[in-house]
Amino acid sequence: MKLMGSQGASIDEIEEVYRRRLDVFVQVATAVLADREGARDAVHDGFARAVVKRRTFRREGSLEGWLWRFVLHAAQDAREPPAPVRVGEDAERRNGYEPSEVDRIRRAVAALPDRQREIVFLRYYADLDYSAIADAVGVSSGTVGAALNSAHTSLRRRLEEGDT
Amino acid sequence: MSRFPSVSDALELLVPRVEEERNWEEVVRRAGPLEPRPGGRPKLVAALAVVALVVGAGATPHGRAVVAAAIERFGGWVSGDVGTPAPAEQQAAFEERNRKAFAQFPETTKLRLLLSREAAGQRFDLFGFRHGSWWCLRVVRAVRSDARGSNACVPSARLAANTASAVVAGEARFRVGVPEQTVEGVFGIVATGVRSIEVTRARSGTTTTQAESNAFMTLRARPSGTVATHPSADSIVGLAAVRDDGSREELDFVGRLRVDPGVPGYFRPGPFRTDRFAGPKRVEATASGDIGWIRRREPRGERLDPEALGFPFRRLRERGHGFPLARGEILLSRSVQPDPSNPTRIGIVYVRDRGELYICNTEFRPLERRVGGISCRFAFREPLGLLSIGSLWMDAYGPQGPQFQSIAGLASDGVASLSVVFRDGAEEPVVLRENTFTISLPFAELPAKLVARDGEGRVVALQMLPGPPILARCPRPRPVRVTRAPRPYERLDLGALTLNGHEIFARGIEDVRAALGPAQFGRQPGSRQELYYGGRDERDFDVKISFARVRGKFLADSISIREGAATDERVGQLLAHAPQTLQARIERMYPQALRLETAYGSEPGRGCVARFKGRRERLTITLQLDPRSGRTSVYITRQ
Numbered sequence: 001m002k003l004m005g006s007q008g009a010s011i012d013e014i015e016e017v018y019r020r021r022l023d024v025f026v027q028v029a030t031a032v033l034a035d036r037e038g039a040r041d042a043v044h045d046g047f048a049r050a051v052v053k054r055r056t057f058r059r060e061g062s063l064e065g066w067l068w069r070f071v072l073h074a075a076q077d078a079r080e081p082p083a084p085v086r087v088g089e090d091a092e093r094r095n096g097y098e099p100s101e102v103d104r105i106r107r108a109v110a111a112l113p114d115r116q117r118e119i120v121f122l123r124y125y126a127d128l129d130y131s132a133i134a135d136a137v138g139v140s141s142g143t144v145g146a147a148l149n150s151a152h153t154s155l156r157r158r159l160e161e162g163d164t
Numbered sequence: 165m166s167r168f169p170s171v172s173d174a175l176e177l178l179v180p181r182v183e184e185e186r187n188w189e190e191v192v193r194r195a196g197p198l199e200p201r202p203g204g205r206p207k208l209v210a211a212l213a214v215v216a217l218v219v220g221a222g223a224t225p226h227g228r229a230v231v232a233a234a235i236e237r238f239g240g241w242v243s244g245d246v247g248t249p250a251p252a253e254q255q256a257a258f259e260e261r262n263r264k265a266f267a268q269f270p271e272t273t274k275l276r277l278l279l280s281r282e283a284a285g286q287r288f289d290l291f292g293f294r295h296g297s298w299w300c301l302r303v304v305r306a307v308r309s310d311a312r313g314s315n316a317c318v319p320s321a322r323l324a325a326n327t328a329s330a331v332v333a334g335e336a337r338f339r340v341g342v343p344e345q346t347v348e349g350v351f352g353i354v355a356t357g358v359r360s361i362e363v364t365r366a367r368s369g370t371t372t373t374q375a376e377s378n379a380f381m382t383l384r385a386r387p388s389g390t391v392a393t394h395p396s397a398d399s400i401v402g403l404a405a406v407r408d409d410g411s412r413e414e415l416d417f418v419g420r421l422r423v424d425p426g427v428p429g430y431f432r433p434g435p436f437r438t439d440r441f442a443g444p445k446r447v448e449a450t451a452s453g454d455i456g457w458i459r460r461r462e463p464r465g466e467r468l469d470p471e472a473l474g475f476p477f478r479r480l481r482e483r484g485h486g487f488p489l490a491r492g493e494i495l496l497s498r499s500v501q502p503d504p505s506n507p508t509r510i511g512i513v514y515v516r517d518r519g520e521l522y523i524c525n526t527e528f529r530p531l532e533r534r535v536g537g538i539s540c541r542f543a544f545r546e547p548l549g550l551l552s553i554g555s556l557w558m559d560a561y562g563p564q565g566p567q568f569q570s571i572a573g574l575a576s577d578g579v580a581s582l583s584v585v586f587r588d589g590a591e592e593p594v595v596l597r598e599n600t601f602t603i604s605l606p607f608a609e610l611p612a613k614l615v616a617r618d619g620e621g622r623v624v625a626l627q628m629l630p631g632p633p634i635l636a637r638c639p640r641p642r643p644v645r646v647t648r649a650p651r652p653y654e655r656l657d658l659g660a661l662t663l664n665g666h667e668i669f670a671r672g673i674e675d676v677r678a679a680l681g682p683a684q685f686g687r688q689p690g691s692r693q694e695l696y697y698g699g700r701d702e703r704d705f706d707v708k709i710s711f712a713r714v715r716g717k718f719l720a721d722s723i724s725i726r727e728g729a730a731t732d733e734r735v736g737q738l739l740a741h742a743p744q745t746l747q748a749r750i751e752r753m754y755p756q757a758l759r760l761e762t763a764y765g766s767e768p769g770r771g772c773v774a775r776f777k778g779r780r781e782r783l784t785i786t787l788q789l790d791p792r793s794g795r796t797s798v799y800i801t802r803q
Binding site for chain 2: 015018019022023024026027030031036037038040041042044045047048049051052076077078105106108109120121124125152155156159
């Protein structure tokens with residue numbers, strides 16, 4: 001049985017990251033899913049998948065970046081498809097949900113392409129460096145930099161436009 | 165100018181960081197059984213032991229020992245590379261089907277082709293895919309890959325806990341060709357080392373199908389027949405796995421209970437009294453039935469438009485229908501996915517109608533485009549309520565239905581935890597989310613008991629989850645002879661189909677009253693009318709005449725004879741005979757008018773009944789034995 005060594009992560013190592021960084025994992029998953037309860041589920045699912053696949057960790061990058069990959073996939077799996085039916089904005093308003101600052105930010109973030117959005121979350125919420133983000137998302141570090149730059153510009157512009 | 169000094173400030177406002185409760189045991193539970201870690205810390209070993217006990221103890225009638233890494237025996241299912249990738253065309257057809265369903269599998273779901281079988285000149289493909297901790301199987305006709313097909317998912321935790329070499333996941337049934345043939349069978353998951361599966365049917369005996377790709381599927385075709393020429397029931401009554409070394413192992417399969425053909429039998433419900441089943445026997449504390457988020461109309465879950473469910477609300481409302489959902493004011497309408505690992509969703513519609521509050525619900529199952537039905541109940545009355553429990557079909561040889569029962573329900577805010585107690589006392593937790601839950605359990609492991617506890621661990625509600633009905637022999641008949649003379653409504657002529665010398669069928673309510681005299685009382689159940697003679701209530705009567713609405717008028721379409729001295733001149737007092745004797749007398753006295761369709765006891769499980777059909781009219785006469793009282797009753801209908 002090979003649980004530790006040159007290849008593979010141990011359950012202890014995965015648990016250590018879980019205990020140290022759970023708040024951040026849930027925060028990012030919440031941003032992806034727009035649902036904190038669903039995010040908690042996705043994070044636990046993601047870690048469970050990682051535990052099952054722990055032997056496949058090659059130790060070429062950071063363990064946390066590798067774990068992020070599972071959590072993001074779990075969040076993507078849990079992301080519910082567009083509601084089959086929309087009751088419309090009026091119904092939302094009747095329920096007391098007027099458009100707010102948070103909605104404006106949400107719309108600005110939602111306008112980003114999926115991958116850019118995830119990279120932004122990993123950078124700002126999880127405070128990962130470019131290399132760890134690259135591991136998590138499966139792109140090069142250069143792509144991470146370019147995506148962040150583009151997302152940053154787009155977000156600032158949309159937030160400022162909303163204020164005028 | 166922006167009010168947000170930086171993008172990071174804006175993002176922090178969007179999703180604040182919250183200190184989360186650590187629950188590593190939950191991660192371990194979801195990961196399934198793991199090998200013990202060398203030198204692992206005692207705490208985790210203890211956690212694994214708890215998980216093993218919880219999962220293993222409650223899961224299988226075959227034995228409770230949990231084998232470490234038991235799930236590994238299912239080979240490619242564990243790694244996700246079972247079978248071969250589905251051809252692109254069939255993958256696309258599945259995705260199309262999935263997209264159109266209310267409850268969907270993730271878009272990234274990839275099918276694996278496990279095996280194919282021929283039946284009725286067509287190819288049927290069995291696909292497999294994983295969804296979270298679920299292993300799913302899908303059977304479709306090769307030429308209709310985007311159809312609903314037959315689908316079944318098995319929670320992998322149950323496979324890990326079960327020591328069986330194979331698990332029957334579901335049943336397939338297709339109707340194909342002209343003249344139509346019915347293709348039917350079962351499919352499931354097998355462990356590595358299983359060579360084949362033996363399938364035994366009630367009439368046609370045993371056949372063998374080879375296992376492939378850690379799966380099996382057995383299909384057979386036969387003419388569908390018609391109502392008049394319905395083929396004899398030939399249900400599956402047993403399955404066995406044959407291992408490479410030739411050893412056999414009987415598999416759990418609901419439907420194998422039977423008595424020998426020729427013995428009259430009927431299906432009676434399984435145990436349903438919570439105080440006679442394992443686990444907590446009584447409720448220890450009261451809990452309110454309140455569900456705060458629904459009452460406050462918080463938009464949790466997903467939005468849902470009831471009109472889109474295909475239910476004709478507007479039309480019903482225009483007609484003034486009494487269904488609360490059609491008539492009332494919709495206060496909230498949401499769709500909730502109780503268990504992230506289970507794509508099933510619950511549609512919840514909160515309604516106010518005439519001062520009463522109702523919660524109406526429906527269930528969205530994956531790959532289904534329609535909802536089966538919608539039911540409404542008073543809101544916030546009970547702490548625990550079942551919304552639906554699987555589906556069960558019955559035929560002459562046993563209950564045939566999903567081998568894994570899906571159970572959905574609502575729990576109030578006063579319920580802090582839910583668990584299922586099995587017949588051996590083992591208890592498993594149930595995921596509770598937004599006050600909703602779904603459970604998937606092997607039918608063979610039911611009945612079980614659902615236990616709701618409050619935050620202090622006190623039992624606040626108990627609910628039985630019914631198991632397969634039990635096939636029982638019909639009891640000895642105890643007919644009763646009445647000594648008084650028959651009353652006008654009891655003077656029957658089975659040949660002319662008259663009561664008191666008057667035709668009853670297709671006559672209006674006033675005509676019947678004129679023929680039989682005033683009834684003791686009447687009822688209006690749903691869209692029907694009923695007149696009761698010689699009794700006190702709808703359970704205790706001599707004769708009941710039922711009327712259906714036909715082109716705006718109520719016309720008699722059935723006669724029920726439950727007690728009393730109902731007498732046919734040729735046959736004698738009807739209820740003074742056991743059904744077999746009554747059957748023989750009717751056959752002898754009315755050979756020109758009636759033909760025996762089902763002889764008493766000829767189909768075990770069909771009930772303690774005999775049935776005649778009219779030779780000239782669309783008429784059915786059913787002679788029935790009440791399994792509890794042993795009394796005979798007669799039911800006559802004409803279409």
